[in-house]
Amino acid sequence: MATTLTPDENALHSDLLLIEKVKAGDLSAFEQLMRQYDRQIFRIALHITQNREDAEDIVQDTFLKVFQKLDQFQGNSKFYTWLVRIAVNESLMRLRKRRSQKTVSMDEEIQTEEGPIPRDFADWMPNPEQNYNQSELADILRRAIQGLPPGFRTVFALRDIDGLSTEETAQALGLSVPAVKSRLLRARLQLRERLSRYFRVPTGVQPQ
Amino acid sequence: MNCTEFLANLTDYFDTKTAAALRSELERHMAGCSHCHVTLNTTRQTIEIYRNDELYELPESIRTQLQQAVLAKCAAMKKKKEPCA
Ligand SMILES: [Zn+2]
Numbered sequence: 001m002a003t004t005l006t007p008d009e010n011a012l013h014s015d016l017l018l019i020e021k022v023k024a025g026d027l028s029a030f031e032q033l034m035r036q037y038d039r040q041i042f043r044i045a046l047h048i049t050q051n052r053e054d055a056e057d058i059v060q061d062t063f064l065k066v067f068q069k070l071d072q073f074q075g076n077s078k079f080y081t082w083l084v085r086i087a088v089n090e091s092l093m094r095l096r097k098r099r100s101q102k103t104v105s106m107d108e109e110i111q112t113e114e115g116p117i118p119r120d121f122a123d124w125m126p127n128p129e130q131n132y133n134q135s136e137l138a139d140i141l142r143r144a145i146q147g148l149p150p151g152f153r154t155v156f157a158l159r160d161i162d163g164l165s166t167e168e169t170a171q172a173l174g175l176s177v178p179a180v181k182s183r184l185l186r187a188r189l190q191l192r193e194r195l196s197r198y199f200r201v202p203t204g205v206q207p208q
Numbered sequence: 209m210n211c212t213e214f215l216a217n218l219t220d221y222f223d224t225k226t227a228a229a230l231r232s233e234l235e236r237h238m239a240g241c242s243h244c245h246v247t248l249n250t251t252r253q254t255i256e257i258y259r260n261d262e263l264y265e266l267p268e269s270i271r272t273q274l275q276q277a278v279l280a281k282c283a284a285m286k287k288k289k290e291p292c293a
Contacts, residue, residue: 027282034275042266056274059266063278067285116215121243124250129257138263145258160255161264166223185219192247192254199253 015079022070034063037080040162041087047157048091050146051098058094062087077171084164084172088154095150116189120196128199144194148187155180156187209237214244221248222255 015036021029038059045058065086073082129137145153158169159180170180214237220226221234238245266274 031279039266043264046264059274060278064281067282118247121246123246124253161259181219188251192251195254
């Protein structure tokens with residue numbers, strides 16, 4: 001009987017098979033790889049750049065680069081982690097172009113020892129996002145995340161939106177595990193603080 | 209555990225791999241500290257709201273366009289590499 005693979009191992013296995021096919025000249029295998037991951041790459045790119053056009057370009061450039069560099073893929077890391085790393089680099093490059101006066105890197109705005117301190121301790125309404133229509137909510141979420149340094153929102157996007165593990169995120173970003181953890185905490189707490197203004201239980205109304 | 213230690217471990221709380229011992233320590237602290245309790249709950253909501261939002265979806269039509277554009281360029285690159293194939 002064939003051994004049972006976990007879904008994760010299955011994905012890994014089929015990625016490697018597809019890559020072998022692409023290397024042997026099979027473009028439809030590359031199309032499959034792209035279908036598999038283009039949505040995720042778009043999401044990550046959009047979270048980092050906050051610009052849809054840029055994110056679309058990044059999807060293209062990332063997969064083109066992958067196609068060109070596929071020979072360099074060693075197979076000792078997960079294909080997806082490798083792909084994400086390329087996409088993140090492309091995204092940061094775009095950001096740099098847009099804000100040519102400012103440098104953008106993963107190391108930007110490393111803060112002082114002062115830890116992240118929550119200040120707003122109001123409880124939120126249940127399903128608070130339902131109190132806003134779609135475009136209002138989009139606006140709130142976008143504004144909150146735009147205020148984060150790119151290095152923070154990149155970690156948040158990979159870890160919390162895309163669901164990479166801390167180790168995979170560290171690998172994709174070339175950061176240490178403790179650095180990923182501290183950025184993630186700050187990102188989450190800063191977003192929480194910004195959203196709280198909109199989602200908190202109105203004063204004068206006590207839940208319970 | 210005090211509030212500072214609670215915060216320092218907040219990120220691990222959402223990690224399914226976190227040891228049960230740490231998890232129950234965090235829960236014990238939360239039971240007696242409404243600030244940390246609110247912080248944890250609203251942080252969880254923050255993550256969920258971002259995760260569920262469709263703001264970041266790639267529309268199917270654009271998706272197809274992008275795929276076709278990439279594949280066309282790949283095909284052109286391949287041709288250049290092996291002119292006799
Ligand atoms: Zn506390």
